[in-house]
Amino acid sequence: xxxxxxxxxxxxxxxxxxxxxxxxxxxxxxxxxxxxxxxxxxxxxxxxxxxxxxxxxxxxxxxxxxxxxxxxxxxxxxxxxxxxxxxxxxxxxxxxxxxxxxxxxxxxxxxxxxxxxxxxxxxxxxxxxxx
Numbered sequence: 001x002x003x004x005x006x007x008x009x010x011x012x013x014x015x016x017x018x019x020x021x022x023x024x025x026x027x028x029x030x031x032x033x034x035x036x037x038x039x040x041x042x043x044x045x046x047x048x049x050x051x052x053x054x055x056x057x058x059x060x061x062x063x064x065x066x067x068x069x070x071x072x073x074x075x076x077x078x079x080x081x082x083x084x085x086x087x088x089x090x091x092x093x094x095x096x097x098x099x100x101x102x103x104x105x106x107x108x109x110x111x112x113x114x115x116x117x118x119x120x121x122x123x124x125x126x127x128x129x130x131x
Contacts, residue, residue, distance in 0.1 A: 037064040
């Protein structure tokens with residue numbers, strides 16, 4: 001009985017440790033992927049829907065956050081706004097800021113307000129005059 005218990009603990013111990021390390025690694029990778037996707041969208045949020053970088057960043061959000069029903073619905077509404085003939089640029093901007101705010105609040109970027117995100121995006125009227 002003692003030999004069986006000893007052999008069992010010699011096998012079980014490393015397996016449990018290995019499983020815990022694997023779970024921690026997967027969690028870390030998932031967190032990093034989410035943070036990178038949010039950073040990409042924040043970096044390319046120039047609202048130029050024809051921009052390749054912005055499209056890639058938005059697609060990355062769709063893929064990484066496919067399990068988050070609320071984010072998926074927000075992305076769907078944004079695409080509807082982009083493709084709507086009655087589209088107003090302000091509505092698109094508000095939708096993108098809203099998505100970024102939700103992502104920041106849920107996935108590791110605490111302390112940012114919608115105002116911070118909105119002001120970080122230069123509007124064409126905010127650009128300095130050339131000359």
